[in-house]
Amino acid sequence: MRTLYLTFKYGAILLWSSFVALPFLWALTTSFKTANGVTGGATYIPWLQYKPSLEGWKVLVRSGGQGIDIVQPYISSIIVTLSASIISMALGTLAAYGLARFTYKVGFVKNSDITFFFISQRIMPPIVLSIPFFLMLQFLGLLDSIPGLILVYVALLLPIATWVMVDFFSNVPKEMDEMAMIDGCTPVGAFLRVVLPNSIPGIVVGGLFCIIFGWNDFFFAFTLTFTKTQLLPVAVVALNSSVTPWWSLSASALVSVAPLVIIAFVVERFLSSGNLAGAIR
């Protein structure tokens, strides 16, 4: 019975692991192929089944006619994602602390309604916003620019930041900031000096979620930029034409998703230490 159970358990883990790993392994092997290695049908093992080449990787950093240069989109993606995440976390943490600690009342609108307003923005399908965003950025002269994208991404990430932080602060004992205020701190002082330093786990988790959703967005980057500014997902998908260079496509896909895989390690660490349960419920 026990052996049967263990066989099933590790069989299932192995099966799912293979499924998870399949696209990465396939992209890895494809990235070393040339046209010959692709058009002959599916092959997997270099040297044995196809002759490996570094061409797919080399074109990534070559600019101009024969290159696709993903260096510039990479830098733009980093700038946009980090700026939007930092702004969203700053505004979101403040708002969440306010919502978790004080009572707001404007007419019939209460705290829970304001919290719901923040979170409900996630329901909004990107397509609904894309045309007005387009016109709004055009009006502000920010179309096809990094500041314009940051503005839009703040709208995208602020609900996530607030959602994570409201839950986090509701689980932090109120006594902590009350003690600080008895010691003569103003609410803002108590927040900065006592609450914030003790909220690092929540801030890290919220920040990571912002980075994941910011880095991975495609639709707004796709509809709000044209030639001057290009973000990474748009640059990679541009390769997905009728005659796709599978090798450079695979190489660029791997380079694009690599930094976020590191986040999986951080999230797991928080998960195991039990810090995540409070932060994401």
Place this chain on the structure above:
Amino acid sequence: MLGLKHKHIFLLPGLIVLVAIIIFPLLFTIRVSFSSWDVVKPGLDWIGGQNYTRLFEDGRFWEALRRLSFMAVGSVLLQYALGFGLALLVWRDVLMKRFVRVLFLVPMMTTPVIMSVVWRTILHESLGPANDIVQLLGFEPVTWLSTAGMAMVSVILVETWQWTPFMFLLLLAGLLSLPRDPYMAAAIDGAGPFRTFFSVTFPLMAPISIGAIMIRLIEASKIMETIYVLTSGGPGTATETSSYYIYIRGMRDYQIGYSATLSITYLVIMIISLTIIAKILTRNIARD
């Protein structure tokens, strides 16, 4: 301080920014939905509810909505079952625990649109490994993306690959925060693993499960990028969802007015149905 209380210093900056960025587009979209703005005559005119009458007779929109409901509910339930199963597998002792947990989390960190492009090469009917494996197992090659039924299966397959880890994360975090006492009580009562699961773990996990399902339903209702890359809504309109149809009308045909009407209607339907689903789910746990 200008009559501002301390508490407002916390809430207002975020609230003002969000309202400023969201409310204008929303009001603007509502206004545009009553205009005939298109590629021939761009600009705001007033045509009353004509777009809305057109929408009611637009079978393609309702068909896309029906398809989206099926796709979202189906794939989220599948992801929930798989995510719960995986979380249970690595909850307690397991060899290489950290490595397995990290591996299971990885897909949700990767860019959906980019991974969809990779999946498209995998599902390529003559050059991709999917059919290679299928044939190795002795089956006929599968028309992954070119027949209606299979295209739907492929989209759900890729969505499941991408988002089961998110379910897994939420549910594992939930499992790890469960109290120990009920398990001791169950062990003392001599309950087997199945009894323990159905009478202890599952009920305790109900609130977390509902939260996770709601979050995923909200995200899944926006499904768009996978479809854009894998099938472009095809073959025909076999995998066209609401977002994708609005995209076609707005960004391809430049029927800005009509696509605004579609957007607003879609948004209202989404808010109503998600609220109803949330109410039904929470009432069911309250009764248990």
